[in-house]
Amino acid sequence: IIESGGDPELIAAMDCPVHYVRVDPEFEWMGNIEQPVKQIGLESMMAQMLEREKDVVAQTVAVEFLGRRVENGSMSAVLVLDKCLNSENTFCRVRAEAAIALGKSASAKTQWGGLNALVRHYRANQCDADTGKPKQNDFRDLAKTIVDEAVITALGLVVDSETKRSHPDALEILIERLTYNDNEGNPQSDDGFVTTIIDALARSLPPNAATLSTIVELLYLYVQRDERFPSDDMCVTCAAIRALG
Numbered sequence: 001i002i003e004s005g006g007d008p009e010l011i012a013a014m015d016c017p018v019h020y021v022r023v024d025p026e027f028e029w030m031g032n033i034e035q036p037v038k039q040i041g042l043e044s045m046m047a048q049m050l051e052r053e054k055d056v057v058a059q060t061v062a063v064e065f066l067g068r069r070v071e072n073g074s075m076s077a078v079l080v081l082d083k084c085l086n087s088e089n090t091f092c093r094v095r096a097e098a099a100i101a102l103g104k105s106a107s108a109k110t111q112w113g114g115l116n117a118l119v120r121h122y123r124a125n126q127c128d129a130d131t132g133k134p135k136q137n138d139f140r141d142l143a144k145t146i147v148d149e150a151v152i153t154a155l156g157l158v159v160d161s162e163t164k165r166s167h168p169d170a171l172e173i174l175i176e177r178l179t180y181n182d183n184e185g186n187p188q189s190d191d192g193f194v195t196t197i198i199d200a201l202a203r204s205l206p207p208n209a210a211t212l213s214t215i216v217e218l219l220y221l222y223v224q225r226d227e228r229f230p231s232d233d234m235c236v237t238c239a240a241i242r243a244l245g
Contacts, residue, residue, distance in 0.1 A: 020045040022058060037068045047080045059084075059094045067101030070114055078102070078113035085121055085147070092143035096150030103154025107161055115158050115167055121151055122173055134180045139188035149196045152177065156200025165207040171215075174201050178218055191231040195239040198222060202243035219243050 023033050035042060043066065050062035063084065069077035084090055084098040099118060106114030126148055128135050139145045158170040178197045183190040198219065206212040222240040231237070 018045075019052060020049040022049070022053070025055070025058065035065050037065070037072050043069050043074060043077060047077075050080065050084060056091050056094060059091070060097055063094060063097045063101050067105050070101070070105035070110055071107070073109035075110050075113055078110050078117065081114070082117040082120075085117065085151075092146045095147045099147065099150040099154040100157070103157035106158045106167070112167070115155075115170060118151055118154050118158075119169060119173065121147075122155070122177075126151075126177070134177050134182070137181070137183045137186040137188075137190050137193065139186060139190070139193070145193070149193060152193075152196050152200050156203045159205065160207075163207060164205065166204040168207055168211070171201075171204055171206060171211055174204065175211075175214060175218065178222070189232070191235055194222070194231075195235050198236070198239040198243050202239070216244065 035046075046062040046065045046069075050059050050066070053059060053062070063081065066074075066077040066081050070081065081098045081102050085095050085102065087095065099121070102114035102117050106112055106118075123132070125144070126134055152174065155170040155173055156166070158167045159165065160167055174197060178194070178201070181190065181194060181197070201215055201219070204215070206215060219240045223237055223244070225231070225240075226234050226237045
């Protein structure tokens, strides 16, 4: 395969008549099943399993493996996870796992493909097409809300391996989302969503003093929010204090 001069992963997928194989799907064996990230042909099988298998456990296993493939520099794995993230026919929790995998694995190895996928999803689903600013909150669609929260969490996980700092584009979105958060007209509370954004900022590593100062000022505002709009168990204030600590 390697001597043929083509992409080993692609050639293996074309030559193999089997879409994918699940080992111990009922979890009856007392042992671990290892999936070597550099095993030729395994990525294409996992991609097929993610797309064709309706068992959520199998899909989650596939997402985890594909995330490791992205860390190894696979652009094709980025595309598969991106497709999963945007597939409304896929269970929302699996889509959320795909978002987290894209955030954890985003790097220069894949030309920041994971980050770009998250940014596209954020702009398309959480921002107004005309203004480009975040839309008013609407949490009536629970599945969409779960995925949107996962995208926010994933953006907080994007770190440049060279600088050991959060990517500026990801931080810009988190700051923007918290700054323009608007829950007017939303029948559901935004306490959990706001806490998710604050937690994402708390995990971030600002690349410079100016960005850090902006985040700290924003968090101080949210420390005082419960005085005007009390949240459940003061969760917004607690999250902001943890972030500042």
